[in-house]
Amino acid sequence: MDATAKRLGTVLLACIVLSACGSGDEAPVLMNVRSTTTGPDEFAILPNKPLEIPQNLSSLPAPTPGAANRTDPSPRADAIAALGGRPDRAAPGGDVPSSDRGLLAYANRYGFGGDIRATLAAEDLEFRQRNNGRLLERWFSANVYFDAYEPQSLDQDAELERLRRGGVRNVSAPPAPTPGG
Structure with missing residues (x-):
């Protein structure tokens, strides 16, 4: 065996040994969509509610440090109101009201x-x-999300055809193809 083949074998063995040194506690990441920027996360920002000026400013409650503000976002109550419920009956902290x-x-x-x-x-x-991918896919952080979840995905075209054959109308689907057209 010549020196080049020996060196190549050593490098390959070192790569295999180093790849085995990874932490096994981490959850595998099938979809690599990490942000490479250092800017803010635009999805973490919730807009405040508009400020309201009461009719009588002397009736305002005293400020309570650390307590919720009337203009703070309340996504749970907002969702209840959007779905036609009564947000005043929502239990605090996510508990189920009686x-x-x-x-x-x-x-x-x-x-x-x-x-x-x-x-x-x-x-x-x-x-x-x-379904964490094959060795080279893990080494090069290849996206294996779609391959891993493909058996669980729905073939939307086949499902639409099945529903059409059953007489189910779907007004948001594209029109059925015309014969010969």
């Missing part, structure tokens, strides 16, 4: 618990660890 316990019991009637998000997150982490 008025909604019947609805929650009805939604859980088939045995699905309240920890569905944690369960799905654990199952998805296990799935991503099993």
